[in-house]
Amino acid sequence: MKYLKLLVVSLLSLHLGAQNITGKVTSNKEALPYVNIYLKGENQGAVSKENGAFKITNIKPGTYTIIASFTGYQTQKKTITMGAKDLVINLDLPESELLDEVIITGTLKAVSRLESPVPVEVYSPAFFKKNPTPNIFEALQNVNGVRPQLNCNVCNTGDIHINGLEGPYTLVLIDGMPIVSGLSTVYGLSGIPNSLIEQVEVVKGPASSLYGSEAVGGLINIITKLPENAPLFFADNYVSGWGEANFDLGFKSRIGKKVDVLVGANYYKYSNAIDNNNDNFTDVTLQDRISVFQKWNFKRKDNRLLSIAGRYFYEDRWGGEMQWNKTFRGGDDVYGESIYTSRYELIGNYQLPITEKINFQFSYSNHDQNSVYGNIPYLAQQRIGFGQLIWDKPLKNHDLLFGLATRYNFYNDNTTATVNPDEITIPSVFIQDEIKLSEKNHLLLGARYDYDDRHGSIFTPRIAYRFKPTENDIIRLNAGTGFRVVNLFTEEHAALTGSRDVIIEGELSPEQSYNVNLNYLKKFYTKGGQIFTFDASAWYTYFTNAIIPDYDTNPNQIIYGNLDGNSETKGLSVNIDAIIDTGLKASIGATFQDVSQTENNIKTRQILTERFTGVWSLSYKNFPTNLTIDYTGNIYGPMRLPTLGVRDPRSEYSPTWSIQNVQLTYTTKANLEFYGGVKNLLNWTPNQGNPFIIARSDDPFDKNVQFNTNGDVIATTNNPYALTFDPSYVYAPNQERRLFFGLRYTLN
Known part of the structure; x- marks a missing residue:
């Protein structure tokens, strides 16, 4: 009897000691319903009601960390003592x-x-x-x-x-x-x-x-994510109606007390050869790809930074005639383009153990490519090493940044353009000063000096000015120069395919550009609680020594050389983001641009450049059902395309075209998301309105093409348009409308 009384008293004291946590979740001073609230490390929690209120019952005595999370909002954490009442948790605006x-x-x-x-x-x-x-x-x-x-x-x-x-x-x-x-x-x-x-x-x-x-x-x-901020485990996997399968997996772990590691892997498989446009060529390249990523963060004295990350990537892809297999690789019986890519990358950031804030950043990549384009092999190796010291030195009204950098490039391939490996080290020095003229006015001055043995000294200055008249208005004016040292065979895929002869006119000098950009950003709130962000930019860029591939002079050649004239790009872009209502968000953007080149006083529009583009997204979440619908899309104006001469029946300009998608997502309380939808709702493909996309797809090795003494193609009965094989007439993906289904899981 004595022990029974003791047990009753103990249970009663536990019951009386247990208390509740009550409160309300808000965002922008408005109640936020259906927010997950839970106690870290405990199996107790609640979901906020329509008025934002929540209640967690039967809390044992102690101190807890309460966490409020809601999809799209910044997660909030608070330390509380049991029995907290009228707690207000405010979630920041959507990320x-x-x-x-x-x-x-x-x-x-x-x-x-x-x-x-x-x-x-x-x-x-x-x-x-x-x-x-x-x-x-x-x-x-x-x-x-x-x-x-x-x-x-x-x-x-x-x-x-x-x-x-x-x-x-x-x-x-x-x-x-x-x-x-x-x-x-x-x-x-x-x-x-x-x-x-x-x-x-x-x-x-x-x-x-x-x-x-x-x-x-x-x-x-x-x-990429910091290991300490990443979830314990995450997975995102989906498949499409075309047979695509994509798998993303990752996890983080702590090794000892001072090391956090993040591991992620991606696997993509597409092995379903489809030829819906009936040209006997695969509409989409078949791919088998794996990528493994790992990132290590080390805790050091005085919170100094040490981070190392690495990635390994391997891909086997091919496209070509439908009957192609690897036994035809490199031959001239059945056409195929087969690329084996193997590369690894290393990235690091180390803060020196001194009083001044000086970081050493480095990266290294090794890229090995074994590829064939029809019967033309392209075997290439590239190694890029990069290191820089950055000294961040804030002073009164000045924020200084000094840098010393070195870039090492090694490139070698089996083409006649690379008799000896191309190996170069480019040292650089740069300085930047952000000057606080006043609370509303900031001025940034910067300059960089590079030395390249092939081209000598290269100097690139820039200036930026920021004016902030109010808390919700920002005006930015930027001007500067840019340069690019060109290596065609690592950057221009058209130079590799063998479908056209590559002609290089003279020694290519670095391209230089001069740019000015004006940006205005405004955020405003309506009386109805809507939030709008308006972002507009106007720009102008002028190029000298521009290297633009010439597809027009000779339809059987691509001619590369420094432009004897200039190239310009100018335009205007506008973005509007809006939070219209609880659960309803929208964004829309448009860009209008003019990209042209002038040579011998003749101005022409640059190839494969659209005059206007538009993008949009509309998202609505129904909180009671945890269902979200996303509607996204883009639209592109006409582009000038690389045709093969005046007889080519394909259109010289692409039409205005659009890719639109819709997705439905269901989110469970266990951080599990089921999603699915339709891609390319309008079923747009570039073969619409064209007799064919790939020129001479029935004769990819040009065995039945006849040439005259000048090397020009002769029109014949079986080649009435005087064409050669050419797959470079491309501006949009060939994939038609397709369904997709996926699953995401996150363990925090």
């Missing part, structure tokens, strides 16, 4: 609409986007989930002013255009390091696991004063 994200790309240091004198566009994983893709190359199709361009109908290689400029003018970084360049701009943009991406930063316009060659038209910085 994709925030203007105060921390960015690093514009000035090589972490600053608020609002404070940066350089306009930088930021895209979060939530943006890319609206239209899931197997790689970052395709994911950029809904970024205003950015267009993934396919360069070959057979092997489906591509590059990224910014504001109408060709892919080699775009520098792609991973964690700030320039390792996606040269050969990898053609074949290495795939295989970066989307699940590992923290955010993507886009700068439009020259950035050579900080990043050197290739950053002429703009740059894209793919920033």
Whole structure:
């Protein structure tokens, strides 16, 4: 009896000791329903009601960390003592609409986007989930002013255009390091696991004063997650009606007390040969690709930084005649383009153990490519090493940045253009000063000096001015120069296919550009609670020594040489983002541009450049059912295309065309997402309105083509248009309408 009384008293005391946590979740002072609230490390939690209120019952005595999470919003954490009442948790605005994200790309240091004198566009994983893709190359199709361009109908290689400029003018970084360049701009943009991406930063316009060659038209910085901020485990897998299968997996782990490691892997498989346009060639290249990524963060004294990351990438892709298999590789019986790519990359960032903030950043990539284009082999190796010391020195009203950099390039292939391996080391020095003239006025001055043994000294200055008249208005004016040292055989896929003869006129000098960009950003709130962000830019870029492939002089040749004249690109872009209502978000963007070249006083429109583009997205989440619908799309104006002379029956200009997608996502309370939808709703393909896309697809080795003594094609009975085999007439993907289904899981 004594023990029974003791048990009753103990249970009663536990019951009386247990209390509740009550509160309300808000966003922008408005109640936010259906938010997940839980206690870290405990199996207790709640979901906020329509009025934002929540209640967690039977809490034992103690101190807890309460976490409030909601898809698209910044997760909030608070430390509380049991029995907290009337707790108010405010969730920040959705991640994709925030203007105060921390960015690093514009000035090589972490600053608020609002404070940066350089306009930088930021895209979060939530943006890319609206239209899931197997790689970052395709994911950029809904970024205003950015267009993934396919360069070959057979092997489906591509590059990224910014504001109408060709892919080699775009520098792609991973964690700030320039390792996606040269050969990898053609074949290495795939295989970066989307699940590992923290955010993507886009700068439009020259950035050579900080990043050197290739950053002429703009740059894209793919920033991966920090291991300590990543979920414990995550997976994102989907399949499509065309037989595509994409798998993203990752996890993080802590080794000891001072080491965090993040591991991610991507596998993509497409082995379903389809020929819906009936030209006996694969509509989409078949691919078998694997990529493994690992990132290590080390905790050091005084929170100094030490981070090392690596990636291995292997891909086997081929496209060609439907009856092709690997026994035909390199022969002239059945045409196929087969590429084996093997590359590894290493990235590191080390803060020196001294009082001053000095970081040593480094990267190394090794790219090995074994490829054949029909019966023409292209075997190439490229190694790129990069290292730089950056000294960040803030002073009163000045924020100084000093840098010393060295870039090592090694390139060798089996073509006659590379008799000896191309090996060069380019040292650089740069300086930047952001001057605080007043709270509203900031001025940035920067300059870079590079020395290239082949071309001598290269100097690239820039100036940026930021005026912030109110908290919700920012005006930015940027001007600067850019340069690019050209290696055709690592950047121009058309120079490799063998479908046209490559002619190089004289010694190619570095391209130079002069650019000015005016940007205005405004954020405003309506009385109805809507939030709008307006972002507009106007730009003008003038090129000297431009190297633009000439497809027109001789339809059987691609002629490369420095332009005896100039090239210009000018335009205007506008983006509007809106939070219209709880659960309803929209964005729309448009770019209008004119890209031309002038030689011998004759002005012509640049090939494969559209006059206007548009992108949009509309997302609505129904909180009671946890269903989200996303509608995304883009539209492109006509482009001038590379035809094969006056007899070519294919249209000289593409039509206005659009790719639109819809997706439905169901989210469970266990962080499990089921999603599916339709890609290419309008079923648009480039063969519509054209008699064919690939010229002479029935004679890919030109065995039945006749030439005259001048090398010109003669029109014959079986070749009435006087054509040769050419797969470079391409501007849009060949994939038709298709369904897709996927599953995501996150364990925090």
